[in-house]
Amino acid sequence: MGPEDRFCEACGTDLLRRTGSTAPAASPVACAGCGEPASEDEYCQGCGLRRRDGTERVELDLEVLAGVSDRGLVHARNEDAVAVGRLRDGPTAAVVCDGVSSVHRPELASRAAADTALEALLACDDTRPAAERVRAAVAAAAAAVAGLPAPPGAEPPSCTLVCALVHGPESDGPEITIGWVGDSRAYWLAATQAGEPARLLTRDHAWAGEKVARGELDPAEAAHHPLAHAITRWLGADGEPEPDLVTLRPAGPGALLLCSDGLWNYLPDAADLAALALPVLDGAGPLAAATALTAVALDAGGRDNITVVVVPVRPRTERSS
Template sequence: MVRTCPSCEERVATGDVYCERCGHRVAAGLAGPPAPPAVPAPRDAAAADRGAGTDQGESTTAGTEVHTGPMPAVDPCTWCGAAVSAGYCNECGMSQPGDRDHVEVRAETAAGVSDRGLRHHRNEDAMAVLTSDDPAPVVVAVVCDGVSTSPHPEEAAHVAAETGAAVLADGLAAGSGPREATEAALAQAASAVAELAETEQAAPACTYVSAVVPADGGAITVGWVGDSRAYWLAGSPSATPSAVLTRDDSWSEAMVAMRVMTPAEARASAYAHALTAWLGADNAAGASGHVATVTPAGPGALVLCTDGLWNYFPDPGALCAAAPGAAADPLGAAQAYVRRALDAGGRDNITVVVIAVPGPQDGPGDDVRGSGGNAG
């Protein structure tokens, strides 16, 4: 039986609580689609609408944030005039417009853009970009994607991005190594999101990807949970080839890794975007996440993004072609990526952070997969 929204008759997925088109509440429960027993119970992130944020840690400089979306709505409801609470109308259930529909962040050699897309009534992605000179010049960035089948996913993404970036910057300033700081940031972000839960069955959730990039070149450290990604984009023919630096915590990725399905078969499955790990009180087993360190040879750019972008441009080569020369103009590249995703359909929120990466001072580069593993 096909489920439809009672307000606008848009088709909705089994686990959706709110209509992705109009924001009307369509179900009282939070149950997602059943998962095959071979992998942890997934959270359906196929159509997640997602809040964008930035924060400032000690001894850091936060990116300059420019809001270009509408100002937040206040009572009464924009749609029917009734009272509003927690961003939704008490009578018609419609989501209220927010002030984070389009946000841009600039911070020296890095920039980010977050946009709600064309189908959703609010932006539930989040990003944070910080720079620090203590003890050495470095760029810290975090991108998060709220899970639409959880309550208040925008809060989860916003809290995770702010917490992760602040803990990363503070840890580096206190003398922690990038890997140690990344592990600590993942743990603190997971705890912060878990604390938002009223019960385990009503737990806000989000994905998470972070990066520590030395401003003078050298090893890049990335950490992640879920299916938000980090890409290395080569800036010259002599640089390390472009590659995906993360591996999705998703049902489709698990099926391919176990050789149960081919990549094409997994992508065609109804479970293709179901998450097997996320930040949230209902998935503590996946909260430790993963950390990888890479040292690319030659200049280029590091791109952190949500699936609102990579669904349209999943391959590194496609990202390179969508915004050539990203390292030379991070803000222009981030803006171009969002425009390309909107032109391709804009079915999801879109968030992308681009960080310019200079070539190493000396020595050959490592394989871009580098050294990785669980953070815990």
């Protein structure tokens, strides 16, 4: 094999891209409630429990970024999805999606959106600017979700999405382009020596966030309103899949964090997230940091699915003379 080879001649492995995503078990598993033998049925015929599909806990480690998705302690199924990847000598990308629990099979929307968006973000022949690539990725994800079937009378699958494309370090240092629809979030976790604050990079497409942005409610009032978590944009039928975008050029080292509301509902402050994640990241790497953040949400009650992606980002270092 040569350095320009795309696929391994022996096994067919893609040598240019490394990816990982939420994927159900290759074959059905026995019911976790009563032990009823494996079946293709969505619900166990013995006890009526919705069957698990092997996605209750997903851990993805590509060394340069990592993700964890966990069912939590209350939901019967993990309706979140995560997809991460990197191109050899190129960008890294990550996608986090959160299924809308009130619709039919929301986990299908999350998985379709995450996989489709990642594929578009890492398209080897796409030379467009990062912002155009991110918009195209979200549009492709929206189309994939809109095409999912639903039984008559049921609300079709839908989800939120946040994704990131990370270039660099190059001549001007790393560049991060983020796109999102809904209330899954992106944070910049700045290291202490970075000389810039840790901060939330996205603004929720949700009733509460929009009321606060317009000055109609203060954050405390909005957080306790019955409609606080009602989203105003989503991917799926009757949704508004138009993303907002933001580009970040970090001034110093730190980490990009993508997460679903299963984490930020418990730990919404960027400085608190940085204080917890960065020491673990420095000592043990991105998977350990993502695991530590997930554990915080589980320890706090785990009332929702939890998905976390951590991407270490370091500025360009000057070459030694």
